[in-house]
Amino acid sequence: MARYCFGIDVGGTTIKCGLFRTDGEVLDKWEIRTRTEEDGRYILPDVAETILAKITEKNLDKTDVVGVGIGVPGPVNEAGEVPEAVNLHWGYVNVVKELGDLTGLTVKAGNDANVAALGELWQGGGTGYQDMIMVTLGTGVGGGIILGGKIVAGAHGAGGEIGHAHVDDTMEEACNCGNHGCLEQFASATGIANLAKKLLESSGTPSVMRGHKNISAKTVFDAVKEGDALAIQVAEQFGEYLGKALAVFSVVVDPQVIVIGGGVSNAGPILLDYVVGPFRRNTFPPCRDTEFALAKLGNDAGIYGAAKMVL
């Protein structure tokens, strides 16, 4: 009986790898470099090589391995095909077929944010639930929708692309997607820093943030913890945008739990204080008791979720 599986999380600079027991325990974690040169043609062969080397190193047999799950930074359809992944310099790649051929193992592929959400459901902030919205607050805002324990990939691979929910009609700057007023422009690390800069410029109120040359989301939430009035205003603005948006998402899929992760979530439970209030005030009354949790797996969520895909 197969007792092992691999979880692979392909990023623009490193590929995170994990060897798991099928009961969920991680036995080994390691990283290799992402070689994006020559249209990223070495990425999947490098993944195959490191997997096969690990099988040899651990004295496993291929029949001991259930399969390989892999998350990639781009849209992935049901068949495991990626039309394009700009960060990997990929055009069309059939990940499932190519990595399957290279390894002789069963492969499943998913979008990295969706896969990370599945990881958090399995062994992180969403443990014990089946229906979850995960929002990842990093440089951008990513997300993943899990219903009945399964990723909602979407007809265009855009399921859970909640960072691009339109939330503001007045935003003049364009989002990376080309639209104006996306949630990502207000609730990402970059978005929070921009809210802070705008407020510092328009207000004369003293603030510990004024001493910083490069204001980041961390600057803001550190200042919030010191009781800085302007930083608290920024956190409130951020919380209004994110809490209201989550309230809208909740009347669509009505999850059991909303999990917040990404670099910004390192601010800790204080982050939830600013999001949960606006959520509860704006969501459909029966959804008001929806649970909130912080993500727990950090950068490992991707390898956990990838492994879970093949179990």
Add this chain to the structure above:
Amino acid sequence: MARYCFGIDVGGTTIKCGLFRTDGEVLDKWEIRTRTEEDGRYILPDVAETILAKITEKNLDKTDVVGVGIGVPGPVNEAGEVPEAVNLHWGYVNVVKELGDLTGLTVKAGNDANVAALGELWQGGGTGYQDMIMVTLGTGVGGGIILGGKIVAGAHGAGGEIGHAHVDDTMEEACNCGNHGCLEQFASATGIANLAKKLLESSGTPSVMRGHKNISAKTVFDAVKEGDALAIQVAEQFGEYLGKALAVFSVVVDPQVIVIGGGVSNAGPILLDYVVGPFRRNTFPPCRDTEFALAKLGNDAGIYGAAKMVL
């Protein structure tokens, strides 16, 4: 082999019933009155009686019947329990158990709007698709989310309650749900009439709508078809609210198709003209080619979807 099933759609005044062949053909349709007196205690016995009478009338055997699907106007959990359905004067009712005991048949229950969405997916505007958002523009705004051919019921039975998406921060009047600024307040028949009344009051522009004592959504779209400038403005406001909201819902579940039904959709294809533009301008670029369709089954969507639940 069982060759028949029943689809039942319980409304506040009438109960619509359908006898279907398992290949999807409807063989008979009829209605009975909804007896809401005495906390609606007669409703399920009446449903059972009419089903059993139909089985006798058609010379069927119970073993010929796959089961009974039933849609009710309230939240329904996975087990087929309804905590409360105000329009039926119900408190807690275990629909699946009670109707199963009364008929001796397999029963599945769902929320009426979700069930109607499933009907439209099966034999209406969403035929050929598996992933759909349905929005029903009636007195209120209802909806249903279908993913992989299955209803998204939600943790609180609030999946697809898209009429209560918060879309406006300035609305002073309260929605029926108690919140302010729900989509229903702008995109329902009532909401469209209110948009028209406000615009007629605030504007001096001549309009054919000024002659009407009771302005309805039909008044507005009839006037739009005559080229009435003020009515067109109302339709544009409605389309902005609904199109933008659908753009947000689409980055959550990324459906293949969005189906618009309910009384307002009797306006015909011109309705889509006002909704699709704002949708495409505000959704995540990969979702721009999401299909739109009008519902086709009208008031029969509920019995079709109810029947489909047991197939």
